[in-house]
Amino acid sequence: MRSFLPAxxxxxxxxxxxxxxxxxxxxxxxxxxxxxxxxxxALQALDLVDKHSVTCLSSPSGRKVYQVTGGSGRLYTCFTSCHYCPCPAFAYAVLRRNDGLLCKHLLGVYLSQAMGLTQQESVSDKHITTVMAGGSAAS
Incomplete structure (x- = not known):
């Protein structure tokens, strides 16, 4: 499941x-x-889940990434396979200061999975490659 998180x-x-x-x-x-x-x-992540802000993009090849619409409307592409979010809070609090396990976006992904509330979207392999590379593409 999520091998990078504590038991x-x-x-x-x-x-x-x-x-x-x-x-x-x-x-x-x-x-x-x-x-x-x-x-x-935790409360911010629950708010993201309540607002249905978490979407799992999956492609025919089986690749998956999660996109989370933050409170400001910005879209963050989160990778649970390597426990990463590109948001500034993750870079500062999790990576730099080692103050927390997750940012609100990653926690929102895990909570939405646990609660079965993740939005699902099937996309092409080309689209998911573009998203994973940090770009944006139309479905």
Whole structure:
């Protein structure tokens, strides 16, 4: 699944997935755990999920990337396979300062997956190559 995250984060996502499938909501104890493990970006990530801001692009070759529309409307292409987001918060807080595990965009991806709320979009191999290379292309 997500081999770059600590076991506590992995277990938290599994617990959220199981309970969300049963009750269609995240109980308070898991919300508190999210806040404890991920800090202030947890609420921001949940807001992204609520706004259906996470889309999984998949191509016929099986490649997948996630695009997250941030609060400002900017589109971020996130890679769960290597645990990366190009946003400034990820570069500063996660990579440079080692202050957190994830930015709100990556956390939004993982939460939307766990909750089954990721938007799905099939695109051509050419389109996904362009997106992965950092460009934009029409579907």
């Amino acid at each position: 506590v984060a992995e277990q938290l996502f599994k617990d959220i997935q199981k309970i969300y499938e049963e009750k269609s909501q995240i109980p308070d104890d898991l919300l508190i755990a999210l806040k404890f493990v991920f800090g202030s970006c």
